[in-house]
Amino acid sequence: MQIADDQVQAVYEVDGTRLYSSTGRWLQKICGAGELVDQQPEGGLVDVDALAREAAESVSIDGPQIRTSPSAGGLLYVHVPTWLWISGDWWKAYTATASTGRVSATVTAKPVSVSWSTGDGATITCDGPGTAWTPGSDDGASDCQHTYRKATDPADGKSIPLSATVTMEVTWTSSIGLGGTLEPIDRTATVQVAVGEIQAIETE
Template sequence: MLRRSRALTLGVVAAAAVVMASAGVVEADGGFGDIDCTQNRSAPGCEVTAGNPGDPGVPDGGSGDGSGGSGNNSGGVNDPCYWAPVAGNRPPPAGKGPEGGWYARTCNTDGIGSQGTPMWLDQPPGTNVAALAQTARSRLRLPAPAIRTNPEGTPFVLVRVPVWLWVDPVTWGARSATASVPGVTVTATATPTSVRWSFGDGTKDLTCAGPGRSWKRGTDPRAASPCGHTYTRSSAAAPGEAFRLRARVTWSVTWSGPGGGDTLAPLTTTSTRAVRVAQSQAIVGSAR
């Protein structure tokens, strides 16, 4: 049953329903280091509502525990009622939480505001968890892969000498971001899974599971890397007299929240570096 009160104005009711949530920008292939922001070009900042006039609501006469009741769902474009979060630090009912919150059925008809008895709802009516998951994904900030090689390539590497390749562990590891509305929090987690290496010398790309293996002191420098490359020609004729070595990391993305979770579209990050390759020359001397 709704208790009508002329003291509750339309402005107060409307303000109570709006929850601000930042919508970030997806970092993929440039924009953060060498990452490029290409998946979401909208400016940061958006509004996420916990229930607007016209959204389907929980039936009136609910039990107060989020289960609803026997009435009809409100909804429709002309419906003046919606569910607004109730301010305060009231604890959840016994057996409830941590997800969920207190909401009151709120209406405004002909300038007369009314608000029902607060009820605990496991999640705001009409909450689009999948959309929250996409928002959380858009907030992921993924580092560009830090390319490591041995030999380091300063000033150059030699033709037919195996080059070990790997991604620095500092830029390899799971990253997470969240998105929330009152009572619902969704977490997106990106995990690096593989690296695709391009060598710039016209040879075929190489995809390696994991970040690759770093070269350890004492390893035979002539030994081939488990994930590496051996250049067979000089870079003297290449632009800038160097080949462009590229590492493209693929990140698997999942989300978790109320009701479980699922996978989302993967992301990629890319870095490049110049590698000069020289032809080894025999040194011939003469005795005097």
């Protein structure tokens, strides 16, 4: 009996699914007459593509952290551009790994774009997280903003939902050198906002 260690080779199901040894080792029987019997995996067979999907399902990603200026915790204003962005603490790559024996697959989910539903019927898609407002920022410096045209009535407790859906690209690698892409992951968060008006008072 021979043991071939760490051979990166696959066997195939009838549907073309690639299967790998869970230990990375394959056994080969050599008979006395010199006859070689096809190699068999030492451990169970592993579908590395399914392992990658398992890792993708286990990646832990909370909903995006919505930020606005003016702050969504106060009043937004009609005819005043509202800056929209996702917190930099949230906007990062997320990873997860699934393993069977010595075969593992690691997925990486990276945020790439945000679709904003502003609550007044508008939808905005922004590449990247948006620009965070800082004191002294130029009004035109935001690459992701929305201007409301109609006020809500906060005195009556009325507000509208502001939602952000982040699309994340998903790639995977494995301990046996294979990799690829998977379906994108979406994460959504919603906050309630009130929109007010700035009143101008004419004086003599």
